[in-house]
Amino acid sequence: MKGTAxxxxxxxxVTVLENVDHSVYEELANEEDLAHPxxxxxxxxxxxxxxxxxxxxxxxxxxxxxx
Numbered sequence: 001m002k003g004t005a006x007x008x009x010x011x012x013x014v015t016v017l018e019n020v021d022h023s024v025y026e027e028l029a030n031e032e033d034l035a036h037p038x039x040x041x042x043x044x045x046x047x048x049x050x051x052x053x054x055x056x057x058x059x060x061x062x063x064x065x066x067x
Contacts, residue, residue: 006055007048015048017041018060025056 007015011038017024024039031037032054038047 001058003059004057004061006057007051008053008055009048011051012052015051016061022056025054028054031062 001022002019003016003022003025005020005028007017007028009015016048020041026037028037028048028051031039032051035050036047037051038045042048
């Protein structure tokens with residue numbers, strides 16, 4: 001299942017990962033409390049700054065809607 005993972009960073013900025021497997025969300029959700037959470041997207045290991053929370057949206061987000 002593909003969807004969008006929203007990473008709420010500790011500095012209150014948001015990182016959006018679109019069209020990723022649910023396993024990517026699960027991997028990041030398990031690492032919310034780590035200093036440098038990371039996940040595997042495709043064949044690439046990706047590391048992030050500290051995150052406050054991770055949110056999953058099962059479908060694509062319509063950015064043209066005007067959020």
